[in-house]
Amino acid sequence: MKRVTVVFWTTIAFGFAVSPLVAIGAATAKGTPFASAVSEFMGHLFEPGYNEFLIALFTSLPFVAGAVFLMFHLAAEPTPLGRWAGVAGALCTGTALALWGLIAIRMSRSSTASIGYIFLPFEALFVMPIGYVAGRLLVKLKPVN
Amino acid sequence: MTSRRKIVWLNLSILGILLAVAIVVYAAMQGPLGARVYARTLREGSPAERLKAATALESFGASGRPAVPLLLEILQNPNDRAAPACARALREIDPQAAYEYVTSLAERKPSLSPTVIDVFGNLGPIAWRAIPLVRTALGRSEHIRQLLPALIDMGDYSDEVIAAIVADSRDSAYSVKKWDAMLAFDRLSDLGARIRPDVERLTSDSTPAVSGQAKMILAKIADQPSYPLSGLRGFPGQMQTYQEYALDRLSKQARAAEALPDILTELHSKSVLIRFMAAWTLMHIGSTVRSTLPQLHALEADPNSLVRDGAADAIHTIEASR
Numbered sequence: 358m359k360r361v362t363v364v365f366w367t368t369i370a371f372g373f374a375v376s377p378l379v380a381i382g383a384a385t386a387k388g389t390p391f392a393s394a395v396s397e398f399m400g401h402l403f404e405p406g407y408n409e410f411l412i413a414l415f416t417s418l419p420f421v422a423g424a425v426f427l428m429f430h431l432a433a434e435p436t437p438l439g440r441w442a443g444v445a446g447a448l449c450t451g452t453a454l455a456l457w458g459l460i461a462i463r464m465s466r467s468s469t470a471s472i473g474y475i476f477l478p479f480e481a482l483f484v485m486p487i488g489y490v491a492g493r494l495l496v497k498l499k500p501v502n
Numbered sequence: 503m504t505s506r507r508k509i510v511w512l513n514l515s516i517l518g519i520l521l522a523v524a525i526v527v528y529a530a531m532q533g534p535l536g537a538r539v540y541a542r543t544l545r546e547g548s549p550a551e552r553l554k555a556a557t558a559l560e561s562f563g564a565s566g567r568p569a570v571p572l573l574l575e576i577l578q579n580p581n582d583r584a585a586p587a588c589a590r591a592l593r594e595i596d597p598q599a600a601y602e603y604v605t606s607l608a609e610r611k612p613s614l615s616p617t618v619i620d621v622f623g624n625l626g627p628i629a630w631r632a633i634p635l636v637r638t639a640l641g642r643s644e645h646i647r648q649l650l651p652a653l654i655d656m657g658d659y660s661d662e663v664i665a666a667i668v669a670d671s672r673d674s675a676y677s678v679k680k681w682d683a684m685l686a687f688d689r690l691s692d693l694g695a696r697i698r699p700d701v702e703r704l705t706s707d708s709t710p711a712v713s714g715q716a717k718m719i720l721a722k723i724a725d726q727p728s729y730p731l732s733g734l735r736g737f738p739g740q741m742q743t744y745q746e747y748a749l750d751r752l753s754k755q756a757r758a759a760e761a762l763p764d765i766l767t768e769l770h771s772k773s774v775l776i777r778f779m780a781a782w783t784l785m786h787i788g789s790t791v792r793s794t795l796p797q798l799h800a801l802e803a804d805p806n807s808l809v810r811d812g813a814a815d816a817i818h819t820i821e822a823s824r
Contacts, residue, residue, distance in 0.1 A: 411528060
């Protein structure tokens with residue numbers, strides 16, 4: 358149960374951190390010194406037109422949903438390996454999509470790119486079950502030695 | 503309940519509390535608490551941070567009231583670099599305080615530096631009584647980029663302003679002055695026939711940027727739809743910034759009387775700024791809205807001097823125009 362609790366909170370923490378990490382990373386990649394990028398991000402947390410806090414909260418929603426799911430799904434003892442693999446698959450696909458989407462939005466020059474923030478959580482929620490099934494299939498199809 | 507279940511529900515409860523706290527923090531930062539934070543930045547921040555804080559305060563509306571004393575304190579020096587942004591924020595947060603400020607500023611007759619002109623411009627229609635003062639800068643030999651946009655923002659569509667734009671547009675070289683004149687014409691395209699001959703002349707200008715812009719303005723003038731077919735129709739039901747935009751545009755249009763029912767609705771708006779702007783728009787429309795005089799007289803009992811004075815000037819203008 359301890360392990361499940363750790364995964365639960367790690368997933369939530371990652372969900373909240375992914376948008377700030379990408380924001381600071383993108384600013385650094387564009388040439389802003391790291392310390393300035395961090396302070397700039399902090400300044401934009403609640404600023405109209407930026408609302409970084411709201412974006413972080415919104416981006417974390419699929420991860421929060423995933424964390425709640427895994428809390429119940431992995432609570433059984435003993436937990437089958439397939440369930441762990443499924444959850445790992447779901448989190449990996451969710452992470453990959455969130456990272457790709459956030460980086461694409463941050464690096465885009467389009468004035469309307471930020472509309473993507475509205476769709477991204479739903480897209481992540483959509484691909485996470487696919488990742489879950491893929492994870493379970495991987496374990497199921499893995500040849501037993 | 504097994505200990506396993508207890509752990510699950512404990513963790514979920516903590517998560518629920520954290521999410522609730524996050525939402526409360528966000529909501530609080532959009533209200534008076536956020537206004538206080540930005541006010542502190544405005545007082546203590548670097549020049550760039552102060553400018554950003556003043557700009558951010560614009561979006562707070564009435565919930566930004568805790569920042570008003572500081573905004574007024576900064577505006578005591580209208581040459582402060584953050585003053586124009588503070589003026590705009592003050593107008594959105596507390597139009598009555600902005601009106602009292604601009605009245606006292608105009609009485610002081612400050613030297614019209616570009617920053618001071620910007621302050622008047624950012625107060626917009628609220629500063630309508632300062633138009634004669636700001637207009638005195640038209641006579642200066644040097645080109646002040648802020649001047650024509652500020653006068654237009656304040657609602658000065660007089661022949662004097664149009665003559666100044668025409669003079670700037672006649673600059674022989676393709677200059678900043680000439681391009682600023684094109685932007686001013688663009689902003690005044692709602693005036694239609696009043697500026698058409700000058701814009702038509704500019705379609706044959708030797709600079710493609712100027713002639714192209716002139717053609718675009720002419721197309722805007724030619725394609726101006728009637729009010730019922732325009733995007734402005736039903737504007738009182740839209741958000742406040744759009745209502746301000748609509749009233750500002752109607753104040754320039756010769757056929758704005760078509761929008762009379764909607765403008766009259768705005769005379770009863772909860773917003774002080776919108777009530778004033780509705781009266782200000784009627785003042786610009788002039789004699790064709792003589793039927794609105796009873797409603798304007800009713801506004802003379804408004805608790806805000808901004809609305810009362812706006813209504814009084816509108817009544818005076820309408821009665822004088824025959």
